[in-house]
Amino acid sequence: xxxxxxxxxxxxxxxxxxxxxxxxxxxxxxxxxxxxxxxxxxxxxxxxxxxxxxxxxxxxxxxxxxxxxxxxxxxxxxxxxxxxxxxxxxxxxxxxxxxxxxxxxxxxxxxxxxxxxxxxxxxxxxxxxxxxxxxxxxxxxxxxxxxxxxxxxxxxxxxxxxxxxxxxxxxxxxxxxxxxxxxxxxxxxxxxxxxxxxxxxxxxxxxxxxxxxxxxxxxxxxxxxxxxxxxxxxxxxxxxxxxxxxxxxxxxxxxxxxxxxxxxxxxxxxxxxxxxxxx
Amino acid sequence: xxxxxxxxxxxxxxxxxxxxxxxxxxxxxxxxxxxxxxxxxxxxxxxxxxxxxxxxxxxxxxxxxxxxxxxxxxxxxxxxxxxxxxxxxxxxxxxxxxxxxxxxxxxxxxxxxxxxxxxxxxxxxxxxxxxxxxxxxxxxxxxxxxxxxxxxxxxxxxxxxxxxxxxxxxxxxxxxxxxxxxxxxxxxxxxxxxxxxxxxxxxxxxxxxxxxxxxxxxxxxxxxxxxxxxxxxxxxxxxxxxxxxxxxxxxxxxxxxxxxxxxxxxxxxxxxxxxxxxxxxxxxxxxxxxxxxx
Numbered sequence: 001x002x003x004x005x006x007x008x009x010x011x012x013x014x015x016x017x018x019x020x021x022x023x024x025x026x027x028x029x030x031x032x033x034x035x036x037x038x039x040x041x042x043x044x045x046x047x048x049x050x051x052x053x054x055x056x057x058x059x060x061x062x063x064x065x066x067x068x069x070x071x072x073x074x075x076x077x078x079x080x081x082x083x084x085x086x087x088x089x090x091x092x093x094x095x096x097x098x099x100x101x102x103x104x105x106x107x108x109x110x111x112x113x114x115x116x117x118x119x120x121x122x123x124x125x126x127x128x129x130x131x132x133x134x135x136x137x138x139x140x141x142x143x144x145x146x147x148x149x150x151x152x153x154x155x156x157x158x159x160x161x162x163x164x165x166x167x168x169x170x171x172x173x174x175x176x177x178x179x180x181x182x183x184x185x186x187x188x189x190x191x192x193x194x195x196x197x198x199x200x201x202x203x204x205x206x207x208x209x210x211x212x213x214x215x216x217x218x219x220x221x222x223x224x225x226x227x228x229x230x231x232x233x234x235x236x237x238x239x240x241x242x243x244x245x246x247x248x249x250x251x252x253x254x255x256x257x258x259x260x261x262x263x264x265x266x267x268x269x270x271x272x273x274x275x276x277x278x279x
Numbered sequence: 280x281x282x283x284x285x286x287x288x289x290x291x292x293x294x295x296x297x298x299x300x301x302x303x304x305x306x307x308x309x310x311x312x313x314x315x316x317x318x319x320x321x322x323x324x325x326x327x328x329x330x331x332x333x334x335x336x337x338x339x340x341x342x343x344x345x346x347x348x349x350x351x352x353x354x355x356x357x358x359x360x361x362x363x364x365x366x367x368x369x370x371x372x373x374x375x376x377x378x379x380x381x382x383x384x385x386x387x388x389x390x391x392x393x394x395x396x397x398x399x400x401x402x403x404x405x406x407x408x409x410x411x412x413x414x415x416x417x418x419x420x421x422x423x424x425x426x427x428x429x430x431x432x433x434x435x436x437x438x439x440x441x442x443x444x445x446x447x448x449x450x451x452x453x454x455x456x457x458x459x460x461x462x463x464x465x466x467x468x469x470x471x472x473x474x475x476x477x478x479x480x481x482x483x484x485x486x487x488x489x490x491x492x493x494x495x496x497x498x499x500x501x502x503x504x505x506x507x508x509x510x511x512x513x514x515x516x517x518x519x520x521x522x523x524x525x526x527x528x529x530x531x532x533x534x535x536x537x538x539x540x541x542x543x544x545x546x547x548x549x550x551x552x553x554x555x556x557x558x559x560x561x562x563x564x565x566x567x568x569x570x571x572x573x
Contacts, residue, residue, distance in 0.1 A: 149301025
């Protein structure tokens with residue numbers, strides 16, 4: 001018994017040790033954000049000698065006369081519209097694929113699955129050219145409009161997996177009562193799919209929040225910048241001179257992700273599993 | 280179970296309309312156009328000029344294409360296996376509901392949550408600097424580290440480390456798979472007196488192969504398209520001496536800095552073909568080792 005307990009203790013110790021090594025960089029950055037610039041590179045201590053909020057105050061002023069407040073609002077705006085767009089468009093497609101009957105359904109579903117594996121680079125250039133010809137560059141339209149057309153196949157797949165699990169017998173009763181296809185979608189499928197829809201919302205948030213490539217391509221005016229773009233510009237503008245402020249804003253940029261993660265951990269974990277298990 | 284047939288035929292298409300339009304407008308037509316552009320010289324301002332296979336011939340002889348392929352393949356070939364091995368190991372440890380599991384799992388997942396962000400790429404750039412946190416730690420044990428980011432022979436490895444660091448999300452997928460394995464198998468193994476390691480290799484691993492396969496395919500496809508870390512850490516150039524020039528970064532430089540849209544389209548199609556070939560090989564090989572428990 002004692003040997004077993006000792007081994008258990010050792011395992012916990014190893015898990016914690018390895019975990020600390022894993023998140024050491026993050027803790028280091030958090031600690032650096034409260035340090036004075038000179039101290040960041042001189043002391044290895046994780047506790048700041050004279051904790052200061054100056055980095056946050058200086059960093060929040062932003063770049064090119066635009067404050068970080070504006071960048072956060074921009075990022076949130078893109079994330080929220082994307083969430084609404086994905087939930088609407090992907091749930092409609094998933095409902096059709098999982099519960100409705102129509103010609104070529106299997107072929108179309110197979111096509112949808114193939115698009116999941118395509119690198120987006122093969123679509124990128126023509127999309128960019130068209131969007132720039134119609135004057136959409138430097139607006140959020142190229143980032144948002146496609147999402148209203150169910151372009152994120154992964155979410156369709158995830159929702160199909162989930163909706164297949166909703167029993168057809170359950171939908172039989174309202175159908176006999178005369179509910180049409182649309183009412184079944186609105187009053188039964190959508191409410192029953194809330195857990196999966198939350199997962200879609202969370203992933204959409206994380207992906208749009210962390211997005212950099214498409215934002216960089218379509219946005220070049222600082223007032224339209226997102227947090228990702230602002231951080232990049234911050235590096236370019238201040239060079240390596242104000243690491244403290246840079247780390248402060250980097251930490252702040254991760255707070256919404258952390259918040260979502262803590263609140264919705266269960267949905268995130270279940271969503272990852274749902275997206276990977278073949279139905 | 281009887282088929283659930285209650286909708287009029289057009290209703291299916293009605294619900295599919297957004298996707299169908301999206302597929303045509305944002306996938307099918309752009310792909311056809313990009314294939315066409317890849318046979319042209321096109322700078323966006325003047326109209327595309329047909330050049331036949333010239334772009335493809337040029338890229339086959341472009342040393343920066345060779346370099347970026349080498350960099351990307353190294354990144355994938357070293358990063359993906361280590362990432363998945365860590366993910367599997369930790370999933371096996373976390374499979375038994377040890378106390379504190381939720382917190383442990385959350386901590387190990389954090390890097391996956393943050394890993395794709397610009398903030399973490401910036402952090403990484405500092406960590407491996409000459410005066411960075413890693414060298415600070417090394418100096419404690421009397422080692423004077425170099426500037427890992429600025430040395431051509433180590434810069435790529437810092438990026439590979441960043442990829443491996445994000446093993447949390449495949450770990451969660453493995454955990455899901457492990458939870459599905461029926462306990463009967465383990466009881467039978469215990470009765471037969473199988474060792475823990477034997478049980479792992481003869482029961483757990485074979486039953487987990489569908490998850491392993493899924494993770495391998497997805498991680499490889501994603502790793503081939505990685506962009507943010509290479510862009511931020513190298514300042515958008517692939518420096519030092521192209522040692523972090525990811526294929527996607529080179530595509531970006533060609534398309535959006537040089538505005539050689541034809542050439543960049545050809546690069547995109549080569550990427551598609553590479554990913555398609557690798558995926559096809561993986562699916563073919565899967566028949567030999569992936570075990571589906573019917």
